[in-house]
Amino acid sequence: MGTTFFRTSDLAKELGVHVNTIRLYEASGFLAPIPRGTNGYRQYSVLHLEQARLAWLALRWPYVGDKHQLVMLVKNAANGDLGMAMEFAYQYLAQVRVERTYAESALEFLERWAAGRTMDASPHPMHIRQAALHLNVSVDMLRNWERNGLLTVPRDPTNHYRLYGGAEFGRLRVIRMLVKCGFSLMAILRMLQQFDSGNTKSLRESLSIPPEENADKFIVATADHWLASLLELEQRAQEIIEQIGRMIEIFPAG
Structure with missing residues (x-):
């Protein structure tokens, strides 16, 4: 035949x-x-x-981290080194799981803040440059978060400079951690609007699910439902491993 x-x-x-x-x-x-x-x-x-x-499994968007690792995985498989491809696949799975752990930790941090637990040891009010140094972020980042509606900073009545106090620092720490863990500003804004309305019960979910009645107002990107995306990426990483395993069985001499 x-x-x-x-x-x-x-x-x-x-x-x-x-x-x-x-x-x-x-x-x-x-x-x-x-x-x-x-x-x-x-x-x-x-x-x-x-x-x-x-x-197709490994290289389609979205993916975590540097695409080069996935490219090398696929190229090793194409060159017949399925063992090296499998090693890259497990390294990628570990990377996805680390990102998921970071995201879960950020959500626990959010829930602690939302429960009213103090995030800072009541620092004295600071102007923007002092606040940026205190949080180890740039002044531009603080201004950008304020400009995007994530917080409102009170002003010094004598000179109208921004004054960051304990409440602002707690909110900013939550914003910073969520941003660093991959959540979009749109998702964070949606969550904070819910918090400010007095609803603190399902903030975790609000980071992932745009309100249906306003869905047409949002450009839903991967970072707008980041935790769910990480769960999907972990599943895809497992599928990549299964695919390489299947190739090893079909082409044992490869």
């Missing part, structure tokens, strides 16, 4: 992508060398199909 070959369109249809995506995979070194028939047409094998499936 002869070997079954696939066309570019066959691989594209199997993965649900454009044929140009398959061509890009070939040009980028994500597939093993592709022989051509006597008619000059490419002859993709099952090996190429599985390599393309791995590239």
